[in-house]
Amino acid sequence: MPTRPHQEDCKRTLSGVDFELEENDSRMPIWKFQPVRLLCAIFLLIPFGGLFAADSPEVPVVDAGLGSCRADFTVKDGAGKPIFNAKVSLTIKYGFLSKRKTQVEVGTNSDGKARVTGLPSLPKKPLEFFIKSGTVSTTVTDDPETNCNAVFEVTLKVD
Secondary structure (H helix, E strand, O other): OOOOOOHHHOOOOOOOOOOOOOOOOOOOOHHHHHHHHHHHHHHHHHHHHHHHOOOOOOOOEEEOOOOOEEEEEEEEEOOOOEOOOOEEEEEEEEOHHHOEEEEEEEEOOOOOEEEEEEEOOOOOOOEEEEEEEOOEEEEEEEOOOOOOEEEEEEEEOOO
16 A cells, blocks of 8 residues: 655645544544535525625505505506606595594605505505606505505506
8 A cells, every 4th residue: 555755755845734644543534524614604604695685675664553454566657667756645534533544655666666554454445545756646546455465566657
């Protein structure tokens, strides 16, 4: 069996390398050490994974505070492009003789998305959302009693 050269037989010195092969070698073989390094690298990089992912803008949310229903909006123009800062507004009347009212308004993000949460699940009449961008506007009606988590695709076109 060929033997490995001793360190003094080599012309160059390598730090941290033991050229002697002993019968009771207590060092960990390199092939057993590689999976540990891989796992450590994975656990170190997981917290930074969000930095490398393509971040979509956060969806603006307004809470009416009157229930557990919600409505999601995506507002686009006639060409199908998202509209930034289109206003989604709603007035909810409730209480005895509808004397109380809550008004909420939220603007869309760069993807044209917005969310209204906290809508009542049993309103006295369907909710009417008013969506406006510049001089163009439209109205969308929702009845949370039948559709508690509504999703609306709204197109604002200039006629």
